[in-house]
Amino acid sequence: MNLTGEEQVNELSKILLEVGSLLMSSGANSARIRITINRIAGAYGFDVDLLITHRALMLTIYDEEQDYFYSRLKRTSPHSANFRMVSGISRMSWKIVEENWDFDQVEQELARLKSLPHYPRWVVLVMVSAAGAAFCRVFGGVYLELLVTFVATFIGLFVRQEAVKKSFNPYLAIFFAAFVSSLIAGAALKLQIGENPEYAFATSVLYLIPGIPLINSLSDLLDGNIMNGIVRGVNGLMISFSIALGMIGAIVIYGI
Amino acid sequence: MEDLLLYIDRWFWLGVGAIGFAILFNVPRRTILTIFLLGAFGGTLKFIILALGGSIIMGSFFGAVLVGFLSILAAHYKHAPPFVLAIPAVIPMVPGAFAYRAMLGVIHLTEKVDHDTFLKLLEETTDNGLKAFFVLAALSLGVSAPMLIFRRESVKNMKVRIKS
Structure with a gap:
């Protein structure tokens, strides 16, 4: 040239x-x-x-x-x-x-x-749901709780993907997902399905945790990019609160 | 023997958790097995330290340090930046449970509660919130520990030193 x-x-x-x-x-x-x-x-x-x-x-x-x-x-x-x-x-x-x-x-x-293509949608759904079930297992859950977490994560993630596709506000999309997941896992808690249904309830929203924003936030702060670190941290905090609001919705509905 | 089985069980499920997030973050296909191993060994080290009487913060830190060092070794063979391997691998150690209990606590604090319950809630919420923050800080410090120690801007520069 x-x-x-x-x-x-x-x-x-x-x-x-x-x-x-x-x-x-x-x-x-x-x-x-x-x-x-x-x-x-x-x-x-x-x-x-x-x-x-x-x-x-x-x-x-x-x-x-x-x-x-x-x-x-x-x-x-x-x-x-x-x-x-x-x-x-x-x-x-x-x-x-x-x-x-x-x-x-x-x-x-x-x-x-x-x-470059992303992974097929069903692969993402199945693998992330398996990861949710894995967290439940590490917490100490047994098979029935694992199943509950799997289903709650699967449907919650599906809802989030749909909400993102319909271009909802990203925090609102996370709120919807957390709400749906905790509604499903909360039903298991309400009906006392399995030995420790509270494990399933606690791990059913873990797929939403803002791991990348929070870890990047700390590593930016460590590097001296204080402004970016704060911005990413606040973003992570907003996501965390969206998750908490979704869970509160389910807790209020079931009274648990 | 019982203990060993428990650790193998956890090792497997920690790895599954790591690759679940790896897929969500759309990592290159060639790195998935590496991420499984990093996540499984890092998380297992955390549980071993917990069993030896260490705190959750110390356990997470050393788990993340292990992931950090292994990710640098693996980065050369898998041709991916170390943090692409390290972030999904430490995600199973992210203090989701503490963070969520802290957030629920904050929301409960705003409800109508009597004085004693409020104090008890405040205590739990502060405890969970601080633990969540420090575990997270330990994780990201642990992952960047190798880079901080070797003072290189890129692992590519370290290759020469490892091989010579």
């Missing part, structure tokens, strides 16, 4: 912001976003300064030879964990360094990563 300096910077900034916003919405922490973007920019011989926030990224590229600045802002897409994307971008960033990829190759790879 024969691009002038300015066109090159323009193109590079587009790629870097795309990479950054994909990483942010796929669940990477701030340090990883900064490292990855600096690595890619460094491979093309540019210095980059970054402002990373939860909902937008800003970057300035500086070309020393021509004393030329370029700044750009990009909004991140709604967050949903996708580690296949994080892993793919990490591999790509090393290939850019080691194999001297040009911009076209990078854009093709990004398009390929975006088109």
Whole structure:
């Protein structure tokens, strides 16, 4: 490609912001976003300064030879964990360094990563429900409670996926899921199905716990990205309260 | 013997919990077995420390440290960043039960309760909330412990040192 300096910077900034916003919405922490973007920019011989926030990224590229600045802002897409994307971008960033990829190759790879399929819906439903049953088992539940947790998680997760598809507010979607799950597990508690139905009730909503926001929050705080750490922590707290509200709904209805 | 069976049972189910979340987070298919093993061994270490008389916070910390170190070893062979392997693996250790009891406690506190019940509730809620927070802090500190000790920005740089 024969691009002038300015066109090159323009193109590079587009790629870097795309990479950054994909990483942010796929669940990477701030340090990883900064490292990855600096690595890619460094491979093309540019210095980059970054402002990373939860909902937008800003970057300035500086070309020393021509004393030329370029700044750009990009909004991140709604967050949903996708580690296949994080892993793919990490591999790509090393290939850019080691194999001297040009911009076209990078854009093709990004398009390929975006088109990668998620796991089929039924696999996700079954495996997450199995994980819920596994938590119940680790708590000390036996087979009947495991079954209750499995069913409660399955239907709850289904409700959440549907709510997300109908583009409800994300916290509301989690509230619906927690409410439905605790209604099902609460019925088992009310009717005293199994030996320890309270184990099933406690573990039926664990699939909703905001593990990524909370762990990323602490690791951002540890890295000194205090602002991002607080934002992620508050997000995790909001999710936790949505879960609690859903459970309270079921508790009030059953009077347990 | 009974104990051993109990640990094997837990080992298996902890691994199942880890891969359930791995699928939810859409990890690459090649990493699923690794995540099962990381989650199973990390969680089992936590229960062993608990059985030896350690606290839940200490147990979670060392469980997460084990996951952190193993995830760095595995990252080289599976070509995935360590945290992609480590986060689903520590999810079974996330203090969901403490967090949920603390949140229920906060909500119960706002209801009409008499003074004694209020104090008792406040005590339980604070206890559960603090435990949830510190277990979570221990988990994320444990997962990042290897990076903090080796002071590398990327594990890719560590490869050379391990092999030479």
